[in-house]
Amino acid sequence: MRFRTLALALLLASNGPALLSGQPSAALFAQQKQALSLEDIWASGKLLPRTVPGFDWMKDGRYYAALVNNEVVQHEVTTGKAVQTLVPAADLKPAGQQAAITINGYVFNADEQKLLLSTQTEPIYRHSQKAYYYVYDRASKKLVPLSQGDKQGNATFSPDGRMVAFTRDNNLYVVDLATMTEKAVTSNGAVNKIINGSTDWVYEEEFGFAKGYDWSPDSKQLAYYTFDESRVPEYNMQEWGPLYPKDYRYKYPKAGEKNSIVSISAYDLGSGRSTRMDLGPETDQYIPRMMWTQTPGLLSMQRLNRLQNKLEILHGDPATGKTTVVLTDTNPAYVEINDDLRYLEGGKQFLFTSEQDGYQHLYLYDISGKLIRQVTKGPWEISAINGFDPKAGVVYYTSTEASPLERHLYRISLKGTDKVRISDPGHGIDKVNMSPDTRYFLNDFSKAGTPSVISLREGRTGKLVKVLEDNAKLRETLGQYAMASFEFFKFSTADGQQLNGWMMKPADFDPSKKYPVLMYCYGGPSFGSSSTQTVLDNASGGGGAFNRYLWNNYLTQQGYIVVSVEGRGSSGRGAAFRKATYANLGKYEAIDQGAGAKHLGTLPYVDKSRIGLWGWSFGGYLTALAITTQPELFKLGIAVAPVTNWRYYDTVYTERYLKTPQLNPGGYDDNSPVQHAAKLKAKFLLVHGTGDDNVHFQNSVAFTDALIAANKDFQTLYYPNRNHSIRGGNTSLHLYRQMTNFIQANL
Structure with a gap:
């Protein structure tokens, strides 16, 4: 059943000879290593992988910008060297203010001579701020300052760089930068x-976007959403504080209610x-893109x-408001929403992905919606469109072709030929961030139990340009700990369904013993x-x-074995x-x-009377139901935010x-744990x-x-005013300590 095993205790060791006959046993080897603590994991931050913050491609493809020590710094792609500071820290003190601003985010205008800098960023929901x-x-x-009013949202430059649009208090504004x-x-x-x-709560959460407007290519028009949520029922949460709790009311359409x-x-x-x-005349519908x-x-x-x-794609004339349906995609169950619709230069064709053959694949249409060809085929699915080179007529995409457990970058011509794995x-x-001209891409690569390696690579060949972060220090640090073995496995259910899983065993694993499993x-x-x-085969x-x-x-x-099994309903397999x-x-x-x-x-080394299950969100629901x-x-269950x-x-x-x-x-x-x-x-x-605005405490x-x-x-544990992620300050450390104590006492 097993198809790959990683002995991480050995892989992560930073030095020392290979194990030979007569050397210390696995148990002694593990004892010589450090033991992890909950503080190491959830409080110190010393065991977290490093990333490349604020990475942003610049327009000519030769440079990228990154946020470094509260400065926006330009780097050369081919060497990764910093070549100039675009926004020096010395310039970040607004007129009339004593303190400099702290940059939370930035975006360039069209000629990259101006930047929008955001500061004192305040999250609203999952995507909005x-x-x-x-x-x-x-x-x-x-x-x-962009505006003299209260905080703004969704600020973006117009394509010509002369204006900025933003939202505030549920309205849309435009600023002329010249005046x-x-x-x-x-x-x-x-x-x-x-x-x-902007979008309402349910669009933001389920369709994945908060900015509800878009500039026209010529900067002469703004297309924008309007949500009339007056008929949507309100949900009321209490914010606990001094003396009297505060009510927080917002529109949340529960299943079967009005949108x-x-x-x-x-x-x-x-x-x-x-x-x-x-x-169209129907109002009980969605406009997800x-x-x-x-x-x-x-x-x-x-x-x-x-x-x-x-799902229908409509093309509309903004001068008259008239629209035409150019493409219809249907499915007996449901149609997926994604960001794979790409209009090609010249205005004559577009790319779109669909599951019409049972897997998510790429199709090429003319602008009227007539199918030209199916570009990709096979028993695997595209998970993202990463770039398009109009001169070469080549599309770059990430897919599961190698395995449902993996994601890799490929390119293919619009003719459906010359497919190459990059x-x-x-x-x-591989998590890919490709430059707009597809000459380069930022690649965040990881595999099971191994921290990410972030590198710059050539777009067409995948050739390494420079490693920006290899997390070598973290690997060395982890080598000092007694890390578990990690192995993937497959098994078949009673009805013949093959499922994937992974298993982590103690570093001093003894196959003659019986272990409890979480x-x-x-x-x-x-x-x-x-x-x-x-x-997944990631970190x-x-x-x-x-x-x-x-x-x-x-x-x-x-002393526990930890396992995960991927059941029906998950992505990656069609x-x-x-x-x-x-x-x-x-x-x-x-x-x-x-x-x-x-x-x-x-399994001979598993104590089947001591198997526990836990999960968060849908996983919490699944735990409670199972x-x-x-x-x-199951001897034990932990359901978090279910x-x-x-x-x-x-x-x-x-x-x-x-x-x-x-x-x-x-x-x-029938499938409610309450029943x-x-x-x-x-x-x-x-x-x-x-304070969970997503899966309400009501559940x-x-x-x-x-x-x-x-x-x-049973036992309950609630966290006042915490949202769905239940974190902030000592919250994560506290939560995982409580779960650990519960597991040790009951499994």
Whole structure:
């Protein structure tokens, strides 16, 4: 069953001869190494991989910029050497202020002579934030505030670099940089009623974007979203503080409830008029993407029906608002939303990805929507489009062709020929940031248990230009610890479904002993991105951030084997595998976790009476469902921030996989842990943040109530005002200490 094993205790050792006959045993070797502590993992920061912060490609392809010690510094691509400081720290003190600003982010204008600098950035939800923006002029070295008002959001330069648009208080504004004159594009924005130029909560969370406007290529128009969320029910959270809690109310459409009515308008800067685009008579629908084509007078919009099984690409005339459907993509279950739509130079063709043959592949169309050809084919899926070279007629993309556990960079011609793998041979995950001209790309590469190596490479060949960060110091540090072995495995379920998994064993593993096992799961459906897979050939093995991988190592040092099994519903293996859970979300995912526990129980070194399961978010839901529907298999369960009833979760995500509660009540109720609370036998810990705007604390309250009604013993742990990530200050250290103590006491 096993197809690859990594002995990390040896791989990470920084020096010393190879183990030979007569040398110390594995147990003694492990004892000579340091033991991890929770403080090492969750408090010190010394074991976290280094990244390249603020990396930004510059337009000529010869240089990139990066944020270094609160300065924006230009580097040469071919050498990686710093050649000049574009924004010196000495210039960061605004007129009339005593202190310099701290740069949180930056963006160039078209000629790269001006920059927008953001400071005092304040997160709102997962993607949205607001900040004070400043315009920095490299020639005059002047730093001026973008606006005199409150914090702004979504600030961007116009393509010609002469203007900046931004949002504030649910309205859209434009600033003329020559005069610093500010003009309101909209004025009817109101909290919890009307949003202009930004997205509502559910679009941000489920469609993955917060900036709800786009500049036309000629800088003469702005296309923008308007959300009328006045009919959407409000959710009320309490913010706990001194004396009296504060109410926080926002619009959150739960499954089956009303969504915002969404419109798209095109604002002409010359006339100051907005024209509303014709999105059809139906208002109970989604507009998940909007962008200008390469032609200034042609706007592209994507229209998705409420059940999300029909996607249409519309082309519209901003002068009249008239639109035409040019492409329709349907699926018996649901259609995925991504950012793979690319309009090619010349305005005559576009690229689009679809699962119409069962795997996400690339298709070429003419501008009217007529299919020219399918560009990529095979039993694998494209996970991202990384770049396009119009002169060579070549597309660069990342795919799962090597393995569902891996992601690598390829190129192929628009004719569907001359496919070449650009990434280095071998296994692992390549995260690619390609320059606009495709001459170079930034590659963040990792493989199981090995920290990232970040390098600059030539686009066409993948040839190494320079390693920017190899995390050599971290590798050396990790070599001082007794790290677990890491191995991937496969097994077949009773019904013949082959599943992937990984296993981490103690450094002093003894096959003659019986070990308790802690399983980690997520299980939620998600297309393209590998972030929701828990079995991946990356630094953490797919088990989340690198410090969670270190925590798994810590648990092996305490005598546990740690395992993850990837069940049906996950990405990387095509539509049939991922969409097998449609309309029965949770059912087969829980069955597959149970199959994993049964398989582990057959291994001679596993104590099948001591198998635990834990997960976060969808993984918390899956844990709660698996331990209640298959109570004979699990001794312990930990559910962090779980959904416990899909009726409590949002419209877009939930209805995509379950349809509406009105159409599919059984799909909601049959697979709710609340309905199975009376079956609980495992030792159970339920964790939630009271300030979770995503998976509401209400979910844990409902499950707690059901467990009490069933007279079940369990433990709860709540974190005041923490959101879905449950972090900040000592929070992560505290949470993982509590989970560790619970595991040690009960498994």
